[in-house]
Each structure stands twice: as C-alpha cells, then as structure tokens.
Amino acid sequence: xxxxxxxxxxxxxxxxxxxxxxxxxxxxxxxxxxxxxxxxxxxxxxxxxxxxxxxxxxxxxxxxxxxxxxxxxxxxxxxxxxxxxxxxxxxxxxxxxxxxxxxxxxxxxxxxxxxxxxxxxxxxxxxxxxxxxxxxxxxxxxxxxxxxxxxxxxxxxxxxxxxxxxxxxxxxxxxxxxxxxxxxxxxxxxxxxxxxxxxxxxxxxxxxxxxxxx
Numbered sequence: 001x002x003x004x005x006x007x008x009x010x011x012x013x014x015x016x017x018x019x020x021x022x023x024x025x026x027x028x029x030x031x032x033x034x035x036x037x038x039x040x041x042x043x044x045x046x047x048x049x050x051x052x053x054x055x056x057x058x059x060x061x062x063x064x065x066x067x068x069x070x071x072x073x074x075x076x077x078x079x080x081x082x083x084x085x086x087x088x089x090x091x092x093x094x095x096x097x098x099x100x101x102x103x104x105x106x107x108x109x110x111x112x113x114x115x116x117x118x119x120x121x122x123x124x125x126x127x128x129x130x131x132x133x134x135x136x137x138x139x140x141x142x143x144x145x146x147x148x149x150x151x152x153x154x155x156x157x158x159x160x161x162x163x164x165x166x167x168x169x170x171x172x173x174x175x176x177x178x179x180x181x182x183x184x185x186x187x188x189x190x191x192x193x194x195x196x197x198x199x200x201x202x203x204x205x206x207x208x209x210x211x212x213x214x
Contacts, residue, residue: 008176009187013148015170018130018158021147022050025128026057028145029098037061038096040128041088043113044068046102049159049167050130050147054100065089069113081112097122102159103131103150107139114141131155131172154180162187 013021029038037060042051044066055064068086097117104110110127117125128145135152154177156162157169162180166187179186 008179009190010174011171012150012153012155012174013158013172018147018171019053022053022130023057025145025147026054029054029128030058030060033060033062033096036096037063038098039090039092039122040064040098040100041092041117042066042100044086046159046161046167047100050102051100054128063090065092067113069109082109084116092117092120092122094121094123096124098126098128098145101127101129103133103155104129104141104143105133105136107137107141111139111141130158131160156180156187157190166190 038058040051040055040058040062042048042064045068048066051064055062065088066086067084067088069082070085099110099114099117101110104127114125114127126144127141129143130147131150132143132146132148133150133152151174153174154162155172156166156175157172159167160172161167162175169190173187173190175187
C-alpha cells in the first residue's frame with residue numbers, strides 16, 4: 001500500500017522514463033562505437049547504477065573500469081581539483097573511453113578529471129551523463145551523450161544519494177534539502193513504492209502538493 005509522501009518531494013523522472021532514456025543512450029553508443037571496444041569509466045559511487053543499466057544496453061565487447069576521488073575541501077569548489085583514491089585498473093592508452101556520470105552540475109570536477117585522463121593518451125574521450133544540471137555549469141564541457149536536463153534541485157534516487165542512502169530508488173525525485181537535513185528518515189516511505197507504481201507515486205505527490213495529476 002502506498003504510504004503518504006513527505007511534502008517538498010516531487011518526481012523528476014520515473015522508472016519508465018529512465019529505462020527508455022538509458023536504452024536510447026546505449027543504442028547511440030553502440031552505433032557510434034560499432035567495431036570497437038569502448039571502455040566505460042565511472043566514478044564511484046553515484047554512477048554505478050546508471051553504468052550497470054547502460055552497459056547492459058550496449059551489445060559490444062565493451063569493458064568497464066572505476067575511479068574513486070576525494071575533493072580537497074579548500075579548493076574543490078573553486079577549481080575542481082581532486083585527489084584520486086582509486087585509479088583505473090587498466091591502461092587506457094589507445095582505447096576509446098566514455099566517462100559515465102550520474103549527474104554533472106558545475107563541471108569543475110569532471111573538467112579536471114577529463115584533463116587527467118587525456119594525459120594518458122586514449123584514442124578518444126567522451127562523456128555520457130544521465131542528468132545534466134546545465135543551469136549550474138561553470139566549466140565548459142562537451143557532453144556527447146546526455147540523458148535528461150535536470151533542474152537546479154537536490155536529486156535523489158537511481159544512484160544519487162541523500163546521506164549515502166536511497167541510491168536504490170528506481171526513480172529520481174527532487175527533494176528540498178531542509179527535509180533530509182531535519183529528518184534523515186523522511187524519505188523512507190519512498191522505499192515501499194512498488195517497482196511498477198510510479199504513476200501511483202506521482203498521484204500521491206500531486207495530492208500532497210495540491211496539484212491535479214494529468
């Protein structure tokens with residue numbers, strides 16, 4: 001049974017919309033890299049859910065690799081400079097690399113990371129992101145594969161976390177930061193939503209907001 005949802009939460013992208021867009025992105029990559037073996041690189045942890053689904057939609061002998069990074073608190077916001085905690089397991093010299101991101105906002109960190117990867121002489125280097133929060137962009141970026149344009153909101157679900165939780169939601173919601181800050185358990189009702197009940201979820205959220213559903 002659907003439980004009541006907290007106010008200040010709204011659906012950005014439901015399960016079906018995400019699945020359709022991921023499949024389309026996978027088809028684009030498969031077409032563009034036909035006859036090649038691209039390396040999909042994801043930065044832990046947020047991009048792993050998107051990467052797993054995207055990877056299964058690419059019928060090529062592709063491989064995956066991972067990096068983990070940590071920001072330097074005093075400089076990350078201004079420069080995007082990061083410290084690499086886990087590097088790639090394999091060399092990318094001469095390989096076609098696609099960096100897979102869950103969300104891109106200012107682009108500062110990604111811009112720094114791309115610069116570091118280019119120094120390793122890949123044959124090509126492209127970016128695929130599920131969400132593009134272009135309204136917050138600072139660093140100029142060329143994003144070849146883009147899932148959705150994302151509003152300037154705190155997004156949670158499908159790999160995106162709130163306090164390291166709720167990455168396993170099959171949909172993406174916009175949440176007022178004050179909700180999670182005041183009550184870390186405020187989003188727990190979302191975990192009880194049935195996988196195919198996104199329409200029911202939207203109706204519940206619309207009712208909370210006082211907005212009639214389509």
